[in-house]
Amino acid sequence: MITLRPCIAVATLLASAQAPAVPPPPIVTDQGIAMQRKVLNWMPGEVRCGGQAVAVIAMPRPLVEFGLSPQGDTAQRSYRFRIDAAGRPLSIVQDKSAGWHVVADDLGPMLAATRFGAGAPRVDCVITFTAQASSIDDAAVRDLMAYSISPISGRLPPEGWKRIAPAGSTCMTAPRPAPLNRAFPDFDALPATPGAREWSMIGYDLDARGRPVHLRIVEGTGNRALDAASMKAVRGSRFTGGARAGCLYPYWRAAATLAAPQRPDPASLRPENGNCPGGHAWAVEPKLTYPAAWRRRAIEGWAAIAYDVAPWGGIGNVRVLASEPAAAFGQQALQIVQSARKAPSQSGASGCVEMIRFVMDRNDMPADGEAPGFGE
Known part of the structure; x- marks a missing residue:
């Protein structure tokens, strides 16, 4: 059994303000189609199981x-899954995707952190x-702030920081104020939500x-x-x-x-x-890599991988037997096993099964980071 333990930080994200710039022109593909870069805010539709509507808790x-x-295209993504007796979504698989090209996939992990009512599976x-x-x-300022906390598609463009700046702000006026002493909360003493990063944007x-004077909560997720x-x-x-x-x-x-x-017993x-x-x-040891989108939301998983071994140690016939809470863990585990190599033997082997566990490890947390905040 392989256990993958990345460390997860509980820290602040310090947004870096940049000078305003001219918005980038549309990107033109090899086919000559102009591609518009847009802010995407995903809206969930109705959940149906076996054709029946199910309420989200x-x-x-x-x-x-x-x-x-x-321009004008619509972006949609659909997911298939099941719900266990405790109301937890499992066996999550992206069913189809249409429209916009995106770099990150947060919807699967977000769905895994969703809860439904307990009862019959x-x-x-x-x-x-x-x-x-x-x-x-045209994007909501709150959405731009939220993006600056979790920039999953790259850094927020300069025009985004310009939108975030409060009306009449002089914090960008040179010479910008520099921190002489930056205080931090005791993050470990604060409540945290499984699968959801929470944040608070302070204005002052x-x-x-x-x-600092005239302190106020400008935006946030409501963690009092x-x-x-x-x-x-x-x-x-x-x-x-x-x-x-x-x-x-x-x-944050x-x-x-x-x-x-x-998880099941691998022997079974x-x-x-x-x-x-x-x-x-x-x-050659497996190259252990945690699926980034699931690590971001601190969601653990496992996958059972079957494979055969050639006499010279090569790995082949690799396949996913089972994975939870989503197929993404099986896909990642497949790559992990394929990256490895066994020691040579006389006859090789068949029917090997490896259980790969993806585990968040808080025992080796890095120190809280620090970088210039808006207007510093």
Whole structure:
């Protein structure tokens, strides 16, 4: 069994403000089609299981992202899944995708963090998400702020920072205020939500001595404990002198880990006619890589992979036997096993089964990062 343990940070994201710039021109593909870069805000449709509507108890907000598409195209993504007796979505598979080209896939992990009512298990479930597309000039400021906290499609363009800046802000006026002492909340003492990063954007002014005044919650996810701790942290920070107005600073709390569902005994999955010996050493260790979109939401998973071994140690006939809570873990595990090589043997082996566990590890957390905030 292979266990993959990436570390997950609980820290602040410090947004970097940039000078305004001219918006980039449309991207033109090899086919000569002009591709417009738009802000995508995914809206969930109705959940139906076996043709019957199912009520959602709690669903995290999908992350805002950027996409490319011929102007006027509609973006949709559908997912198939089942719901267990506890109301947890499992066996999540992306069914189809239409329209906009996107880099990241947050909808599958977001769906895994959704909760439905407990009761009898449900099968044959489906949901379709439709993207509301807008230019940066027309996008909601809250969406741009949310994107700056989780920039899954690359850095927020300069025109996005221009939109975020409060009216009449002087925090960008040179010389910009520099932090002399940056205070942080005790993140470990704050509540966290499984599968959902929470954030609080604090607005403040600076008096002539560089002390934050007129503090307010500008936007956020509504985590009251994080809001209060963030206000306290900004109030305790100090900056170089000079009165300023309309400054912003965000703090975020990483998602709480969503543990993987129960996994089967690998022995129960091995074929009866298999001859794979136990303890067959790896000549080339598997390249362990956590699926990024699922790591971002701290969602754990597992996958059972079957494969054969050639006498010279090559891995072949690799296939996914089972994976949860989504097919994405099986796809990632498939690549992990294919990247490896066993030690040579006289006859090779067949019917080998490897259980790969994807586990979030908080025992080796990096220190909180620090970078310039808006207007610093």
